[in-house]
Amino acid sequence: MNAKNLIASVLGTAALVLGLSVSAQAGTWDEMPQAEMEQILDTKFADGKYSRQGADGCLMCHRRNDTVMALFDGVHGRADQSKSPMAGLQCEACHGPQGTHRNKSEPMIVFGGDAPLSAEKQNSVCMSCHQGEERMAWHTSTHNLEEVACADCHKVHVAQDPILDKATEVETCTSCHTREKADMNKRSSHPMQWGEMTCTSCHNPHGSMAEADLISFNLNDTCYACHAEKRGPFLWEHQPVVDNCAACHNPHGSVNDGMLTQRAPQLCLDCHQGHNADRDGTSIHTAGQSCLNCHTQVHGSNHPDRAGSKLQR
Ligand code: HEC
Ligand code: HEC
Ligand code: HEC
Ligand code: HEC
Ligand code: HEC
Ligand code: HEC
Ligand code: HEC
Ligand code: HEC
Ligand code: HEC
Ligand code: HEC
Structure with missing residues (x-):
């Protein structure tokens, strides 16, 4: 000195x-x-x-x-x-x-979160310089409506803001989102532990036009960005796949393989009730095999015959 x-x-x-x-x-x-x-x-x-x-x-x-x-x-x-x-x-x-x-x-x-001033007042300071295109949807974002402050996520008195670093982003998000933190540490999950993927691979924390502040136009489009092969088009579609990937998958992680919300056959039986019961004892559907042994093409099939229509090949 x-x-x-x-x-x-x-x-x-x-x-x-x-x-x-x-x-x-x-x-x-x-x-x-x-x-x-x-x-x-x-x-x-x-x-x-x-x-x-x-x-x-x-x-x-x-x-x-x-x-x-x-x-x-x-x-x-x-x-x-x-x-x-x-x-x-x-x-x-x-x-x-x-x-x-x-x-x-x-x-x-x-x-910041402990500050006695409302998030709106705090944020107006930041927004006076940061009203750019990236935060166009901020006003209607869940974070704004829930009174989360810019400074709850961002640090400015630092060389490098931890939330802008892929290696530490997830840690900041999950400091509030404990359920997602628990999910991502379950047996099957997206590779978020090491920053290979992060929460912002799917979400825009400043808000978006889509549900759950997803980055794409809708839920499935968000998934197709990386899982293009699931988009089809398929000759035989499976309706829930077209409607909503989250009908069967928890994108944050699950104790079940493949991030499934439930394991087959229960997963399938939730929608195909009575599929075990509606046939007699000789039926294929009570043979005790997993649904997926036969219905292998659960995301859709391009096979031209009837088996294709039943998502079997
Ligand atoms: C005469 C000394 C003095 C000057 C000059 C001064 N401050 Fe402070 N400031 C203090 C003291 C004392 C506190 C209360 C103790 C603390 O939190 O550090 C304080 C608190 C603060 C806090 C709140 C910190 C907290 O954790 O709650 C901020 C922000 C702050 N000052 C910013 C400024 C800014 C910006 C300027 C210049 C425009 C400034 N201060 C000038 C003495 C001063
Ligand atoms: C007086 C104008 C001004 C204010 C007020 C302001 N910023 Fe900034 N901010 C800038 C400028 C200039 C940059 C650097 C250029 C850019 O990225 O736009 C910047 C960059 C940033 C970045 C990107 C940082 C990086 O490392 O790339 C973040 C995040 C940010 N500001 C957050 C905030 C937050 C949060 C607040 C409120 C607490 C705030 N800013 C208030 C002017 C401002
Ligand atoms: C829920 C956490 C969160 C909140 C709240 C938040 N941000 Fe961000 N912000 C991020 C993340 C994460 C990124 C990095 C985005 C990316 O890589 O896609 C970012 C990026 C930025 C950047 C740099 C890149 C860009 O988009 O220009 C600025 C500037 C910024 N935020 C400003 C703000 C301002 C101003 C507010 C409040 C109105 C705010 N942020 C609220 C998480 C947040
Ligand atoms: C771009 C906006 C911005 C500017 C410019 C800025 N601050 Fe801050 N200041 C913040 C935010 C946001 C925090 C909360 C902690 C953080 O984000 O790192 C903070 C925290 C503080 C604190 C509390 C620190 C603590 O120990 O918790 C003090 C004191 C302070 N600032 C003083 C200053 C002084 C002095 C200057 C000028 C040299 C300054 N700030 C410039 C946004 C700003
Ligand atoms: C692979 C994409 C993807 C990633 C990565 C991801 N999410 Fe999500 N998230 C989603 C989808 C899709 C939904 C909507 C789920 C639904 O409708 O069932 C969602 C919903 C949410 C919700 C709302 C939950 C509710 O019950 O309403 C929160 C909060 C959330 N995500 C936080 C996070 C956090 C925090 C991270 C990082 C640890 C993260 N997400 C990573 C895709 C993702
Ligand atoms: C300071 C606490 C805090 C931090 C940090 C935070 N969030 Fe949130 N977030 C909330 C609150 C509060 C809600 C509304 C209640 C809920 O859904 O949990 C919310 C809601 C969400 C939702 C649901 C949106 C909807 O429309 O259903 C998503 C997605 C989300 N946050 C993602 C993120 C991501 C990504 C990050 C990190 C970049 C992050 N959050 C960091 C507090 C936070
Ligand atoms: C940013 C790219 C990206 C996005 C967006 C994305 N994923 Fe993934 N997904 C991956 C990667 C990387 C893996 C891991 C692949 C591996 O381990 O071989 C994966 C794996 C999976 C798996 C298999 C997990 C396992 O244990 O076998 C499922 C199921 C999945 N994703 C569903 C989804 C759903 C549903 C969405 C939309 C909500 C989505 N993904 C969005 C990149 C992405
Ligand atoms: C009807 C339930 C259901 C829906 C809806 C669904 N999946 Fe799946 N998904 C499964 C099942 C069951 C498996 C495990 C398949 C296996 O083990 O052969 C799986 C596995 C996966 C895998 C990992 C193995 C592979 O085939 O690559 C990915 C990635 C995946 N799904 C992505 C998606 C995407 C993206 C969507 C939305 C377009 C979606 N899934 C919709 C049931 C579903
Ligand atoms: C979210 C509800 C839902 C779940 C979960 C679900 N399905 Fe479906 N499935 C449907 C709907 C809706 C149709 C279209 C029904 C129709 O056209 O009559 C369908 C169609 C089918 C068909 C073709 C039926 C036909 O007559 O052509 C098969 C085979 C099938 N599902 C198997 C499965 C299997 C195996 C699983 C578990 C991996 C599963 N489904 C999970 C809703 C679901
Ligand atoms: C041993 C193979 C096999 C197993 C295991 C199996 N299925 Fe099937 N499933 C078939 C065949 C073959 C058809 C086509 C029957 C036909 O063409 O009429 C079929 C037809 C269906 C259909 C179409 C509607 C109908 O009744 O014809 C649905 C829905 C279905 N299965 C759901 C399931 C579910 C849910 C499970 C698990 C609980 C399951 N299947 C287990 C072979 C199987």
């Missing part, structure tokens, strides 16, 4: 101590009455007083915090891009105008 930095950091520590004692008086967002909170927020989101010193002023007090300083290792800390926060209002582009934060410790805009 050179002399200049040392002085700055000593100054910073002194101010931090000062700030802390004042902040104890002024209170934080958590203890603040609703009316007061809204009043301050108005100034943060509308016509607040920005500092003249920009980031330098903030760092007087915050430079000892490693999380804060890591901002400069990531894209938002770069000053060489015209749209970057650092080329404009700097820290205050996200945390809002300083106002009296510096002397009376009025709180700043804070982010």
Whole structure:
């Protein structure tokens, strides 16, 4: 540490101590009455007083915090891009105008799941720069409707946002989605453990036009992107396959082979009820064999004769 930095950091520590004692008086967002909170927020989101010193002023007090300083290792800390926060209002582009934060410790805009500010308010900060094509469906996405914040998934005070890295994306998603986490660790699943595939192979976390925020137009199209051979067309189709792959498969994983929701024959009998019972004892259907031994072409058949129509070859 050179002399200049040392002085700055000593100054910073002194101010931090000062700030802390004042902040104890002024209170934080958590203890603040609703009316007061809204009043301050108005100034943060509308016509607040920005500092003249920009980031330098903030760092007087915050430079000892490693999380804060890591901002400069990531894209938002770069000053060489015209749209970057650092080329404009700097820290205050996200945390809002300083106002009296510096002397009376009025709180700043804070982010993430534990933050007391609504997801909508937090997200409006990010959206002020990120209203691009990629987030066109954000407004109607489940995550927005469920009040998930951008900063619940994204980190900005880091060199590399873990959710943008295929090796760590799934971990972030499954920190909330525990059921899918359990599924993907079952006996048969898509190869998501090592980042070969990830949740975003099928989902758009910013929303989409399809159910379950799937990336393609509908569920089956999402699967055909990688399992093209299942698309057909087949001379003899099996209706549920055309309608919905998830009628038989759990795409997140299953204790059954082939990610089947149930094992045959139960899987088949759910829809083909009484298929065991409707024939007499000599029937092929009560021979105790698996349905799949004979009906091998369960996804559809191109065989021209009657056996094809029964999905047998
Ligand atoms: C005079 C010292 C001082 C200055 C200058 C200052 N802060 Fe703070 N800030 C504090 C203290 C003290 C706290 C409360 C303790 C803490 O959480 O670090 C705080 C809290 C915060 C928090 C909330 C942290 C949390 O975890 O809840 C944010 C965000 C923040 N400051 C951003 C800024 C920004 C941006 C600037 C510049 C515009 C700035 N601060 C300038 C002292 C200061
Ligand atoms: C003042 C404008 C501005 C604000 C406010 C802003 N960003 Fe950014 N953001 C940028 C710029 C510029 C880039 C780099 C160029 C790009 O990818 O668009 C960027 C990039 C990103 C990226 C891609 C990062 C990467 O490594 O490729 C993510 C994710 C992101 N921002 C999330 C957020 C979140 C979350 C917020 C709110 C907490 C936010 N941004 C607020 C300007 C902003
Ligand atoms: C549920 C988690 C989640 C939420 C919530 C979320 N994102 Fe993302 N975001 C991601 C993932 C995952 C990617 C990487 C996408 C990919 O690789 O397909 C991404 C990519 C990005 C990128 C970089 C690539 C691009 O699309 O431009 C930006 C910028 C971004 N998000 C901004 C935002 C903003 C702004 C919000 C809030 C309005 C937000 N995100 C909310 C998970 C999320
Ligand atoms: C692009 C938006 C953005 C910019 C620019 C930004 N921050 Fe943050 N800040 C966040 C978000 C989001 C978090 C929550 C943690 C995270 O995402 O990494 C955060 C967290 C913080 C915290 C709490 C850290 C902790 O220990 O939990 C402080 C303090 C803070 N920022 C200060 C600053 C200062 C000082 C600057 C300028 C040097 C700055 N921020 C610039 C978005 C931003
Ligand atoms: C191979 C494609 C695929 C992958 C990979 C995938 N999903 Fe899904 N997901 C789907 C499909 C298809 C649905 C709709 C299921 C249905 O309708 O039965 C769905 C539904 C969901 C739902 C809604 C569940 C419900 O019951 O409404 C959540 C939450 C979800 N996925 C989270 C995740 C998470 C988290 C990951 C990563 C661990 C992930 N998904 C990976 C295809 C996928
Ligand atoms: C902060 C918690 C959180 C994180 C992190 C998170 N989600 Fe979600 N997600 C939710 C909540 C809450 C819902 C709505 C309730 C539900 O379906 O579980 C939801 C719903 C969904 C759905 C169902 C959409 C629908 O229309 O049925 C999908 C798909 C999904 N998330 C995918 C993802 C993916 C992919 C990631 C990682 C990129 C992710 N989520 C990260 C909280 C989160
Ligand atoms: C991004 C590509 C991709 C998408 C999209 C995709 N899959 Fe897969 N699928 C794979 C890969 C890779 C495997 C593993 C192949 C292997 O292990 O040989 C696989 C395997 C499977 C298996 C066999 C599992 C086993 O244990 O034998 C089933 C069933 C399956 N996928 C169903 C689906 C369904 C249903 C969808 C749509 C909801 C879907 N897949 C979407 C890539 C994908
Ligand atoms: C009527 C139930 C059913 C439906 C609907 C269904 N499958 Fe299957 N799928 C099965 C069965 C049963 C197996 C195991 C076949 C075996 O062991 O020979 C299987 C196996 C698979 C496999 C792994 C073995 C192989 O044949 O490659 C993939 C991949 C697969 N299905 C994808 C899909 C896709 C994609 C869809 C939607 C277009 C779909 N399935 C719809 C019942 C179904
Ligand atoms: C989600 C419901 C559903 C499931 C599960 C299902 N099927 Fe089907 N299956 C249908 C429907 C609907 C038809 C079309 C019925 C018709 O045309 O009369 C059909 C048609 C058939 C046919 C051709 C019938 C004919 O008369 O041409 C056979 C064979 C068949 N299924 C076998 C199976 C087997 C084997 C399984 C288990 C691997 C299975 N099905 C699972 C719904 C289902
Ligand atoms: C030993 C071979 C064999 C086994 C095992 C078998 N099937 Fe069949 N199945 C056939 C043959 C052959 C036909 C065609 C009969 C005909 O042409 O009339 C058929 C016809 C069908 C049909 C068409 C409707 C009908 O009644 O003709 C359905 C649906 C069906 N099987 C479902 C099943 C299910 C569900 C199972 C498992 C519980 C199963 N099959 C087990 C050979 C078998």
